[in-house]
Amino acid sequence: MRVAVLGGDGYCGWATALYLSKRGHSVAIADNFARRQWDHELGVQTLTPIRPLSDRLNVWQDLTGETIELFVGDVTEYDFLSSVIQGFEPDAVVHFAEQRAAPYSMIDRKHAVFTQVNNVVGTLNLLFALREFQPDCHLVKLGTMGEYGTPNIDIEEGYITIEHNGRRDTVPYPKQPGSFYHLSKVHDSHNIMFACKVWGLRATDLNQGVVYGTTTDEVALSEALINRFDYDDVFGTVLNRFCVQAAIGYPLTVYGKGGQTRGFLDIRDTVRCVEIACLNPAARGECRVFNQFTEQFSVLDLAHMVQTAGEKLGLTVEVDHLPDPRVEAEEHYYNAKHSKLIELGLEPHLLSDSLLDSLMNVALKYRDRVDPAVMMPRINWRQPRNERRVQTSREPVPVVEASLQVVGGSGRKDNGNRGNSSNARSDLKGKLER
Numbered sequence: 001m002r003v004a005v006l007g008g009d010g011y012c013g014w015a016t017a018l019y020l021s022k023r024g025h026s027v028a029i030a031d032n033f034a035r036r037q038w039d040h041e042l043g044v045q046t047l048t049p050i051r052p053l054s055d056r057l058n059v060w061q062d063l064t065g066e067t068i069e070l071f072v073g074d075v076t077e078y079d080f081l082s083s084v085i086q087g088f089e090p091d092a093v094v095h096f097a098e099q100r101a102a103p104y105s106m107i108d109r110k111h112a113v114f115t116q117v118n119n120v121v122g123t124l125n126l127l128f129a130l131r132e133f134q135p136d137c138h139l140v141k142l143g144t145m146g147e148y149g150t151p152n153i154d155i156e157e158g159y160i161t162i163e164h165n166g167r168r169d170t171v172p173y174p175k176q177p178g179s180f181y182h183l184s185k186v187h188d189s190h191n192i193m194f195a196c197k198v199w200g201l202r203a204t205d206l207n208q209g210v211v212y213g214t215t216t217d218e219v220a221l222s223e224a225l226i227n228r229f230d231y232d233d234v235f236g237t238v239l240n241r242f243c244v245q246a247a248i249g250y251p252l253t254v255y256g257k258g259g260q261t262r263g264f265l266d267i268r269d270t271v272r273c274v275e276i277a278c279l280n281p282a283a284r285g286e287c288r289v290f291n292q293f294t295e296q297f298s299v300l301d302l303a304h305m306v307q308t309a310g311e312k313l314g315l316t317v318e319v320d321h322l323p324d325p326r327v328e329a330e331e332h333y334y335n336a337k338h339s340k341l342i343e344l345g346l347e348p349h350l351l352s353d354s355l356l357d358s359l360m361n362v363a364l365k366y367r368d369r370v371d372p373a374v375m376m377p378r379i380n381w382r383q384p385r386n387e388r389r390v391q392t393s394r395e396p397v398p399v400v401e402a403s404l405q406v407v408g409g410s411g412r413k414d415n416g417n418r419g420n421s422s423n424a425r426s427d428l429k430g431k432l433e434r
């Protein structure tokens, strides 16, 4: 199968491109490296030292003999995107190429507008390019569980059958997104559904949960293939962040009560879910929705799991409750269906202590690259304008005894970072109260 991976230089896209290539599919990547530029803009860097994409692709070819084609460009530019579709003639397009951080979209007006233009226009261009040049191609689009919000009823997979005034219909499940980023995904979903209806395109909208982990079998083949591992307050996802915080003795940054419950999955399941979707395409005119996650956890559940795993490794892990910079329910009902991918053959990798150990080991291995200044949240949902990160002189990471056997090495309650955390915490509290 010929699969084009849009956004293949990113976290999910890179792991997916290698996985599909290893399984014998012809793979092409399209990316404009925007994600690397957002790191520069925010003054942050991935924990893991990722190589330039061309180096990674050469290493992949040397190790496996497989070639992954590369198209460098912006999917919001129609000429570029349509030339990729015409030149590569994919059977499936996996679309990851979006701005995916909720906090980034909430920085200010400019970032909200950028997020929605980048995401909505890119997807709209893709729908037109498929209609014009490859109408039988299957669109596999990454959406998010965050499109649904946290309703007080069970969340279905995309559609819900309701009875109203004695009549019955199956309609798209109501969406209550929690940021301008999540709203961009809802707009995408509507555009995709409409294009399937009017043009007979085939699409699968993968409403993905929060992804954790960094290693897949393919990425593990060489240090040069290493994937991104974001832990900063804007792009870092919660479990990856907690593991890095635990590894350097920084109190875990739980927002509010920590009862926020979401769906989660291992990156090894992300790549498999995408393959399953590609191998089982939607019918012409069909817009399917799969909820792509394997387990539900609250933020506080995760904090306690990381605390326990850290203690087993000899780390003392503190949990800090910060004022929630987001506008969201801190405690709520949450029960989301997620059976369609399992029915198609997904065998989930569930979160276990050993996975947490290995995540913390990754964090320890690269701890010299950890910048504690990017742990505290700086983007307040209530403000229309948030200050961009001020580059502070980088505090040295506390001297963590490199070996995990050293009890209390990095987890001292009164280490230097604690002071930093407390200052930033009262600063944040002040802003939220204003």
Ligand SMILES: NC(=O)c1ccc[n+]([C@@H]2O[C@H](COP(=O)([O-])OP(=O)(O)OC[C@H]3O[C@@H](n4cnc5c(N)ncnc54)[C@H](O)[C@@H]3O)[C@@H](O)[C@H]2O)c1
Pocket (backbone or CB within 6 Å): 006, 007, 008, 009, 010, 011, 012, 013, 030, 031, 032, 033, 034, 035, 036, 073, 074, 075, 076, 095, 096, 097, 098, 099, 100, 118, 122, 142, 143, 144, 145, 208, 209, 210, 211, 212, 228, 237
């Ligand atoms: N990471 C998660 O936990 C998670 C959870 C749910 C959904 N998703 C979705 O999965 C997708 C991938 O997420 P990720 O974590 O890999 O993000 P990422 O930021 O690591 O990767 C996105 C890639 O797309 C590229 N890109 C962005 N805009 C582009 C454009 N206009 N033209 C060309 N390339 C562009 C970036 O350069 C980057 O390489 C996103 O759509 C995201 O919404 C991710």
